[in-house]
Amino acid sequence: MTALSALRIADHDTHTHLDTHMIADWLDIGTVDQLPALGARTLPVRGGKEIAIFRTANGDVYALVNQCPHKQGPLSQGIVHDTTVTCPLHNWRISLIDGHALGEDEGCVPTIPVKIDGGRILIGRKEALQGMA
Amino acid sequence: MSQKPHLIVVGNGMAGCRAVEEILARDPNKFRITIFGSEPRVNYNRIMLSPLLAGEKSFDDIVINSEAWYADNGITLVAGDAIVAVDRAAQTVTSASGRTESYDRLLLATGSDPFIIPVPGKDLPGVITFRDMEDVDKMLAAADAGGDAVVIGGGLLGLEAAHGLALRGMKVTVIHLMPTLMERQLDEAAGWLLKTELERRGQTILTQADTGEVYGDGKVEGVRLKDGTEIPCSIVVMAVGIRPSTGLAKAAGLDVERGILVDDHMMTSDPAVLAVGECVQHRGAVYGLVAPLWEMCRALADSQTGNPSGYTGSVTSTKLKVSGIDVFSAGDFSGGEGCEDIVLRDATRGVYKRVIVKDEKVIGAVLYGDTADGNWYFDLLKKEENIADIREALIFGQAFASGGALSDPKAAVAALSDDAEICGCNGVSKGQVMACVAGGATDLDAVRATCKASASCGSCTGLVENLLALALGDDYSGERTVKTMCKCTSFTHEDVRAAIVEKGLKAIPEVMQEMSWTTPDGCSSCRPALNYYLLCAWPAEHVEDPQSRFVNERMHANIQKDGTYSVVPRMWGGVTTPNELRAIADAADKYGARMVKVTGGQRLDLFGIKKEDLPAIWGDLNAAGMVSGHAYGKALRTVKTCVGSEWCRFGTQDSTGLGIKAEQMTWGSWMPHKFKIAVSGCPRNCAEATIKDFGVICVDSGYELHIGGNGGIHLRGTDFLCKVATEQEALDYCAAFTQLYREEARYLDRTAPWVERVGLDYVKKRIVEDEVGREALRNRFLYAQSFLQVDPWAERASGKESFLHEHIAEIRPFAVVGGAA
Ligand code: SRM
Ligand SMILES: Cc1cc2nc3c(=O)[nH]c(=O)nc-3n(C[C@H](O)[C@H](O)[C@H](O)COP(=O)(O)OP(=O)(O)OC[C@H]3O[C@@H](n4cnc5c(N)ncnc54)[C@H](O)[C@@H]3O)c2cc1C
Ligand code: SF4
Ligand code: FES
Numbered sequence: 007m008t009a010l011s012a013l014r015i016a017d018h019d020t021h022t023h024l025d026t027h028m029i030a031d032w033l034d035i036g037t038v039d040q041l042p043a044l045g046a047r048t049l050p051v052r053g054g055k056e057i058a059i060f061r062t063a064n065g066d067v068y069a070l071v072n073q074c075p076h077k078q079g080p081l082s083q084g085i086v087h088d089t090t091v092t093c094p095l096h097n098w099r100i101s102l103i104d105g106h107a108l109g110e111d112e113g114c115v116p117t118i119p120v121k122i123d124g125g126r127i128l129i130g131r132k133e134a135l136q137g138m139a
Numbered sequence: 140m141s142q143k144p145h146l147i148v149v150g151n152g153m154a155g156c157r158a159v160e161e162i163l164a165r166d167p168n169k170f171r172i173t174i175f176g177s178e179p180r181v182n183y184n185r186i187m188l189s190p191l192l193a194g195e196k197s198f199d200d201i202v203i204n205s206e207a208w209y210a211d212n213g214i215t216l217v218a219g220d221a222i223v224a225v226d227r228a229a230q231t232v233t234s235a236s237g238r239t240e241s242y243d244r245l246l247l248a249t250g251s252d253p254f255i256i257p258v259p260g261k262d263l264p265g266v267i268t269f270r271d272m273e274d275v276d277k278m279l280a281a282a283d284a285g286g287d288a289v290v291i292g293g294g295l296l297g298l299e300a301a302h303g304l305a306l307r308g309m310k311v312t313v314i315h316l317m318p319t320l321m322e323r324q325l326d327e328a329a330g331w332l333l334k335t336e337l338e339r340r341g342q343t344i345l346t347q348a349d350t351g352e353v354y355g356d357g358k359v360e361g362v363r364l365k366d367g368t369e370i371p372c373s374i375v376v377m378a379v380g381i382r383p384s385t386g387l388a389k390a391a392g393l394d395v396e397r398g399i400l401v402d403d404h405m406m407t408s409d410p411a412v413l414a415v416g417e418c419v420q421h422r423g424a425v426y427g428l429v430a431p432l433w434e435m436c437r438a439l440a441d442s443q444t445g446n447p448s449g450y451t452g453s454v455t456s457t458k459l460k461v462s463g464i465d466v467f468s469a470g471d472f473s474g475g476e477g478c479e480d481i482v483l484r485d486a487t488r489g490v491y492k493r494v495i496v497k498d499e500k501v502i503g504a505v506l507y508g509d510t511a512d513g514n515w516y517f518d519l520l521k522k523e524e525n526i527a528d529i530r531e532a533l534i535f536g537q538a539f540a541s542g543g544a545l546s547d548p549k550a551a552v553a554a555l556s557d558d559a560e561i562c563g564c565n566g567v568s569k570g571q572v573m574a575c576v577a578g579g580a581t582d583l584d585a586v587r588a589t590c591k592a593s594a595s596c597g598s599c600t601g602l603v604e605n606l607l608a609l610a611l612g613d614d615y616s617g618e619r620t621v622k623t624m625c626k627c628t629s630f631t632h633e634d635v636r637a638a639i640v641e642k643g644l645k646a647i648p649e650v651m652q653e654m655s656w657t658t659p660d661g662c663s664s665c666r667p668a669l670n671y672y673l674l675c676a677w678p679a680e681h682v683e684d685p686q687s688r689f690v691n692e693r694m695h696a697n698i699q700k701d702g703t704y705s706v707v708p709r710m711w712g713g714v715t716t717p718n719e720l721r722a723i724a725d726a727a728d729k730y731g732a733r734m735v736k737v738t739g740g741q742r743l744d745l746f747g748i749k750k751e752d753l754p755a756i757w758g759d760l761n762a763a764g765m766v767s768g769h770a771y772g773k774a775l776r777t778v779k780t781c782v783g784s785e786w787c788r789f790g791t792q793d794s795t796g797l798g799i800k801a802e803q804m805t806w807g808s809w810m811p812h813k814f815k816i817a818v819s820g821c822p823r824n825c826a827e828a829t830i831k832d833f834g835v836i837c838v839d840s841g842y843e844l845h846i847g848g849n850g851g852i853h854l855r856g857t858d859f860l861c862k863v864a865t866e867q868e869a870l871d872y873c874a875a876f877t878q879l880y881r882e883e884a885r886y887l888d889r890t891a892p893w894v895e896r897v898g899l900d901y902v903k904k905r906i907v908e909d910e911v912g913r914e915a916l917r918n919r920f921l922y923a924q925s926f927l928q929v930d931p932w933a934e935r936a937s938g939k940e941s942f943l944h945e946h947i948a949e950i951r952p953f954a955v956v957g958g959a960a
Contacts, residue, residue: 035948039349043318044660044686047947059947063327063660064472065317080702083690085663089476092663094690094698099663101476108476123397124254124382134950 032121032128035059038067039125046082046091048072054135057118058082059127060102062089067120068102069129075100075113143171144243147232149222149387151176153185154416154432155248156204161440163212169444170244172214175234178271179219181205185271186429189460192275192303225391227409244443247388247399247407247414251381251427256291259352265359266375269300278376282307286373289313289362291350293320295459297378298333301342302461304376312343312370314350314362316379324457324468326659328484329491329507331648336464336489383418383425398425403449404442405435415439421452428455456517458510467513470503470520471495472659478502483534484655485509491652493659494534499527512536552605561606562599567592572603576610583607600629600655625664627656632668632885639676646682647673661687668886671773674809675881678923685940691771694943695931696753699746704753706732706745707770708760709806712780712798712818713741722763730756740777740815742768751944758936766930769806773887775877776815778802779827783820783837792837794820797866801835801873807928808877808920811884811893816873829857832880832890833873838862842869846876846902847894855891858899861907875906875913878920 041047041061049057049069058072058081068089072082079095089102099108105115119130146162148155151174159172176182187201209216220234231241253268255261267277281288282304290301293315301311313320319330320337334344351365353375361371383398394400394408398420401407405415415435417427426432431453438450456469472495483492490508494501494516500523504516515537519526532539557570567590575590586592586603593603608615624632635654644650647669651661661669666687673681691697696704708723723743727735733747748756757767769776780798784790798818805816817828818835828834830850834857836843841864845857860876863869879902884893894902906913935944 033950035950039316040942040947042686042942043347047942047945049947049950051950054950057950063319063322065322077700078702079700080698083694083698083702085666085689086686087660087662087666088658095700097663103476106476124380 031131033131033134035127035129037125038065038122038127041067041127044086046084046086048080048082049129049134051134056080057129057134059120059129060086060091062086062102067122067127069118069120069134070100070102070105071116071118073115074098075105075107075115076111081115143168145241146170146172146244146246147240147242148172148174148246148248149225149232150174150248150250150416150418151178151182151216151218152248152250152416153182153203153429154250154436155246156182157432158246158248158415158436158439159212159214160204161436162443165440165444165446167212172212173217173240174209174214175217175220175222175232177219177221177235178273180272181209181216181218183272186460188269188272188275189299189303192278192300193306193462194303195462198272222387225387225412227391227393227412230411243411245412246439247412247418248416249384249387249418251417252384253377254380254382255377256350256379258350260354260359261377263353263355263359264357265355265373266353266377269296269376269378270381278304278374279307281374282309284373285309287312287371288374288376289370289372290376290378291362292378292380293317293344293346294323294378294380295321295457297376298337299460300376300378301337305340305342310341310343312345312372313337314348314364314370315344315346316349318347320344320346321459321466324505325466325507326472326493326505328493328648328651328656328659329466329468329505331646332489332491332507332652333459333464333466335649381417381427383420385418388412388414388418396420403438403451404447405439405450406442413439413443421450424452426453426455428457430455454521456513458513465506465508465510467506467510468504469513469517470501472503472505480658481534482655482657482659484652486653486655492534496526496530496533499525499530501526501533552602553609561602562592569606572606573610576607581607581611581615624668625662627651627658627661627665628654629657630654635669636672636676636883639672645673645677645680647684647687667773671809671811671886675923678926689773692773694750694753695757695767695769695771695935696748697771701747703747703749705770706748706753706756706760707738707742707768708765709768709802710742710765711802712778712795714780714795714799715742719763719765722760722765726756726759729759738770738777740770741779742770742777744770751946754935754938754941754944757932761930761933761936766806767932773810773812774814775802775805775808775810776813778805779815779817779831781818781820781825783818787820789823790820790837791839792820792842792866794818794826794835794837797835797837797842797869798826800866800870804870804874804921804924805877807930808881808924809927810877810881811886812889814877814880814890830854831857833876835869835873840864842866844869844872844876847890847899849889849891851889853891858894860899860903871917872906872913874920875916876902878916878923879905881920881923882916 043061044063046058046060049059056072058070060068072080074081074093076098079093081091081093083094084091090099092099098111101108105117107113118133121128182204184201184203187196190196220236222232223235224233231239233239253270267274288304288309288311290297290313293313301313305311319327320333321330338344349365351363353362354360359375361369363369385395385399388399389395399407399414399418401414401419401421405413407414416432434453435450438448441448459466478495478497481494493505495503501516501519506513555569558568561567561569561572571590572592575586580586580589593600623629642653644653650669667689670684670687685693696706727745730748730752732745736744738744778798778801780795783794784792801816814832816833817826817831819826819828820837822836828836829845830848834845841862843862844860846860848857849855880890
């Protein structure tokens with residue numbers, strides 16, 4: 007077996023497949039400029055829960071499980087403002103920083119740690135795979 | 140002499156020499172010192188390369204340590220000879236020229252290397268970085284030769300290079316990948332102001348522009364963006380970022396991550412080797428500014444002279460060195476829970492100030508246009524001072540906040556003199572506002588109407604309200620009763636719409652600046668409204684912001700509760716053909732629609748389509764001649780019709796035909812809310828025209844026009860507007876009414892509440908009685924339609940904004956790599 011921890015097979019915008027059967031703390035999922043400002047893109051996890059990767063106006067990047075704590079709305083499709091995303095289904099506001107519902111609503115969605123290195127987005131492997139059976 | 144331990148410094152830059160200075164200041168006899176520098180000159184102030192390029196300084200002005208300094212302190216300077224290898228076991232270094240020296244202590248201060256984006260053509264002559272004197276010389280030579288320059292990177296360095304080159308007479312284009320300039324240091328609002336100012340000065344700023352290649356035959360001839368745009372130029376300055384220069388350390392086997400790892404005393408993983416400056420990584424952080432270097436050098440010298448203090452990391456602040464543009468930022472301005480933004484905008488002076496407060500402490504500041512208080516905020520930030528007492532006055536700056544009556548803003552305005560200016564936009568003094576209140580104005584609206592204070596940018600609203608409270612005491616009813624657009628602004632929908640038209644505002648950040656938004660980038664309630672108001676006011680010129688659209692409009696499909704989408708192709712007037720039906724059936728099969736339903740709007744809805752499949756299904760439907768039904772939009776939805784005179788024994792006119800014409804005229808139009816039309820062929824009204832936004836009931840003698848109906852949450856029958864004789868008139872009135880609604884209703888008001896608010900008589904006056912006005916409204920509608928009638932599906936199917944439909948990547952935890960043995 008190769009010693010590579012996370013292997014990026016296709017290096018492009020569409021469907022970079024990350025094979026992660028080895029031990030890596032961080033997974034490289036692409037570049038920051040692949041994310042629309044004040045928007046998000048999705049990262050499906052085979053056998054796990056889809057992740058939403060957000061970019062704020064400052065260019066900061068956050069990752070949450072792509073499921074609203076209310077009724078599983080796809081948070082990736084909501085409107086991003088400041089460090090909050092408003093769920094597209096019933097307008098709950100969710101903090102990108104810690105995944106908590108803001109205001110009157112209560113609930114929390116798991117966050118995945120993100121770091122940026124030379125314009126590339128790295129997300130925490132353990133947390134990315136946390137929803138897996 | 141030779142008994143003294145030998146300190147070799149690699150890097151004759153800012154940190155290396157400063158470390159030596161700090162050591163000498165503590166103990167001049169501690170080391171015998173040799174400095175190797177790859178640059179063939181003495182130590183100079185790198186940050187002054189920008190003013191040097193701009194022609195504001197000469198090299199002599201920016202030298203920090205002249206040759207005399209090296210001589211006086213017995214330092215051997217080996218300039219123009221880089222160290223190429225370190226042998227830690229033998230404790231020696233070897234230079235490019237082959238010189239080997241042994242050390243007792245080694246100090247690595249190698250700085251950073253400019254990052255070069257790996258595009259074709261990056262090695263062509265004429266591609267320059269901006270790091271040292273050589274680079275500046277190359278830029279100056281290019282400027283002398285004349286021609287155009289492209290600067291890649293809209294950060295500090297790039298903008299300073301662009302500024303210098305522009306002053307040297309070159310036509311400069313800045314290419315920046317991100318949507319706003321200096322996004323690491325500035326928020327969106329300040330970045331936008333900066334861009335506007337640089338453009339005013341003649342630079343071309345391309346944001347969200349991705350460099351594809353540098354082209355040219357043997358030398359740079361231009362830059363081609365990934366979208367195909369070509370920008371001819373004779374030099375390309377790459378200023379996209381820096382990387383700690385760690386090659387030497389890595390080869391020597393020292394611990395290196397992003398930078399050379401050091402402890403609080405700047406010691407690397409080898410106790411005989413120290414490192415300082417931009418090349419190091421300390422407690423996880425690497426720095427690209429000088430302030431942290433000074434602190435590192437102090438800690439290094441303390442520990443080397445037996446008095447260890449320890450470096451604990453730095454908070455940094457940034458200033459842009461472009462003359463006439465004041466930009467300052469410090470700390471954390473990403474916001475988030477528990478953070479509160481205090482924003483002050485003064486459009487006439489071009490000022491934007493934002494201070495971020497958390498737990499009663501300043502944690503960040505972004506200032507544009509007026510940076511006088513930058514240091515004060517930075518000081519509050521570094522000292523983590525509790526600002527609860529000066530909270531109200533904080534944003535007005537140090538002078539104001541410490542001007543005596545600190546805690547009470549009312550006391551602060553009471554203390555102002557009568558001729559103190561309250562409203563900068565309209566030049567209204569405190570005395571005038573007080574006179575206006577004495578003259579009977581008892582609330583903000585009255586003050587705005589009489590003396591114009593706070594009626595322009597609104598940034599003095601708080602001051603005016605405090606003056607009202609001061610003058611009226613208990614009689615002041617407090618905040619206004621009018622509903623503001625949202626919590627981000629003190630203005631109403633109408634105020635904002637009027638300003639957009641009067642001031643010619645074309646982009647969301649521009650509105651936010653002019654109207655003094657109190658949040659940096661709005662909220663999910665004002666952003667979609669602003670986007671709509673702009674596109675309605677300036678159909679040809681507004682800057683569309685897709686991220687300010689609700690999901691359905693962004694995806695051109697209705698999101699379902701399980702996150703899939705429904706797809707509704709347009710069926711003009713509810714009429715279809717066998718071919719269309721076949722294409723719909725094929726699409727339903729091919730994309731696995733889980734249900735096909737006849738909607739209440741006389742067309743077919745395909746449910747359960749995946750977001751990834753949307754462009755493809757649209758492509759298929761387009762191929763069969765169908766376009767988007769906008770079943771998702773605040774837009775023209777459906778035009779319901781009945782069979783009418785063509786078939787029905789009671790039909791008086793061709794209601795189906797009129798409905799189709801109406802739909803062809805109005806489709807694609809964005810509205811404050813959804814808009815539905817129906818045409819019935821006789822008063823039996825099978826198309827339910829009397830619960831539509833615009834309804835037509837055909838009669839023998841012509842067409843009865845009805846408005847403001849709603850079959851939704853609050854059932855409302857239409858009001859009768861008037862009767863017209865011809866089909867063309869029916870269409871013209873329809874266009875005029877639609878435009879009146881588009882131009883005057885608040886975002887998210889259907890026609891029913893809007894008509895109730897403005898009154899049927901008002902609508903009649905505008906549409907029925909004022910013939911010229913009606914004609915003008917109709918023409919404005921048709922003009923707007925000339926931009927809006929573009930099938931969004933066709934655009935997406937051809938690949939536009941494809942990222943909206945594609946995953947960024949996919950994680951397959953159990954896949955086997957390549958299947959190799
Ligand atoms: C598909 C359809 C129901 C159907 O199966 O027939 C439908 C489906 C929805 N309607 Fe409707 N409405 C549909 C005809 C109607 C009608 C009947 C009509 O148009 O003649 C009405 C009453 C007439 C009217 O609008 O005045 C109607 C009044 C509403 C309302 C209440 C509007 C109001 O002003 O009170 C909403 C809520 C809203 O828009 O905020 C709504 C909202 C919705 C939404 C968009 C809810 C949402 O935001 O997700 C539903 C989307 C379902 C989906 O996932 O696709 N729908 N909806 C009909 C699509 C018509 C079309 O071809 O485009
Ligand atoms: C144009 C420009 C404007 C700037 N403006 C600002 C500003 O306004 N404010 C601010 O805070 N900061 C600014 N900076 C950043 C600031 O200049 C740096 O943070 C600072 O110079 C870093 O110091 P250093 O000693 O770590 O690196 P440097 O000053 O780069 O010194 C490193 C030296 O080591 C030499 N070297 C590298 N490898 C070897 C080797 N193997 N052998 C021998 N020598 C070697 C290099 O040639 C270089 O001379 C600016 C930088 C630039 C380029
Ligand atoms: S009536 Fe309610 S449930 Fe039915 S489609 Fe309309 S919004 Fe959805
Ligand atoms: S599912 Fe997100 S708000 Fe209801």
